[in-house]
Amino acid sequence: MKKLQTGSTLHSSLITIAVIIVLLGIAVYMLPEGFNDDLSMIGHGSNVVVLIQNKGAQQSMDLVNLLNDVRDDYEGKVIFLIADSDTPEGKAFEQQQQLDSSVLVFFAPDGTRLNVVDYKADEPGLRTTLNNTFRLSP
DSSP states (O other): OOOOOOHHHHHHHHHHHHHHHHHHHHHHHHSOOOOBOOGGGTTSSSEEEEEEEOTTOHHHHHHHHHHHHHGGGGTTTEEEEEEETTSHHHHHHHHHHTOOSSEEEEEOTTSOEEEEEETTOOHHHHHHHHHHHTTOOO
16 A cells, blocks of 8 residues: 655655756756867868867866866867767767877868877966967967
C-alpha cells in the first residue's frame, strides 16, 4: 500500500525541486556562449584560432574558459572555433593537423597554420600570442 506524503513533506519536496530548478537556470545562464564548430571558415579571409577539444579533459575546459576571457576583445579580428575530438569532423581535423586535443591552432587568413599553443597558456600569454601571431595591436 502506498503512503501519502504529509503536507510538510510535500511542501519540502516542492521547495527542493524549486531550488534545483533555480540553480539549474542560473548554471545555464552562466555558461559561456557557444563556440562555432564550422572548420570550413579556415582559409576564407579571417584570422582563426581552433581549440581541439576533448570534453573529458580538464585542460580543454581550461582553454575554453581562457578563450572566453579574451574573445570579446578580439571580436572582428579573430574567429574562435572548436574542433570537438569526440565528433568525426573534429577527430579528422585533429588527425589532419597531427595534433592532440587541448591545443589552440592559429591560422592565417589564407589558411596557413601559424602557431600551436598547448593547454598551459595563461590569459596574458594568450593575448601576447594572439597579438604577435596575427600582428594585432594590443
